[in-house]
Amino acid sequence: MHILDAAAIQRLIPNRFPICYIDHVDELVPDQRITATKNVTINEDFLQGYFKGQPEMPGTLIIETLAQAASILILKSPQFEQRTAYIGSIRDASFYKRVLPGDVLRLEITLVKVKANMGVVATHASVAGEVVCSAELHFVVQATAS
Template sequence: MKRIMTADEIRNLIPHRWPFLLLDRVVELEPGKSGTGLKNVTVSEPYFQGHFPSESIMPGVLILESLAQLIAVVAGTGGIEEAKAAGTLEELDPASQVGYLVAIRDVKFMRPVVPGDQLELKVSFGRSVGLLTMVKVAAYVGKDKVVEGTLSVSKRPDAGSEA
């Protein structure tokens, strides 16, 4: 599988850190449009201590967080490409490209995700209105779809010249 971004490169792009960096690798990337990422789930994750003491299940909201972090990578690299094209790359702080999550819609959790699973995360950017963008998301374990839905994200009001 082609490796587009390692965990270290991801850490250089988005501000998330342990124990909340939930994206291990980016394997497909079309900046500003779509991406595929991997998150390996291990029993050593801190949240399994409490979720649950006798049955380890990855919290569904954290799968959404993984997807949101992949969205941040796609948006961040998109912003960098735009800045390159505009010749303003030096002034760009990558962390400033990370926006906010504003809506979660029509999300289904099809089966529990447990230690040993490898999440294949997929995000695909849709329509934008002003600062807001709607993103179709899905997560797979092997061939099984485990999560699907739509997340809406917002750029920071101070980021970029548009809006």
């Protein structure tokens, strides 16, 4: 059972087609952790020309997908409702395996620290139980423009 579907996700974060990468949220513990899913399909625009003849999800987009899941976690915190979260920096990003069409990318984000409107999350992306990417993301939250 999904905690949030694509429509609910779009009510939280500003990302839209073709750059909304989260298909659904599987688990959410506000102010602690989130688990979300991205189904990688051959129809993705970014797979068409990244490595000619060898489609794979670019590492930058894996990080973006992790950041989108982190944004959902952050924005579900009562103190950050009706705001927008941005990546401030990326630390210790490591890529271990390729992400290919047909893979189901499982995203796990844990809130490490929050101070005022900034914070840190630890992230892991995995396919079939094997970690394909990990990174520490620093974020800043700003009020949404009215």
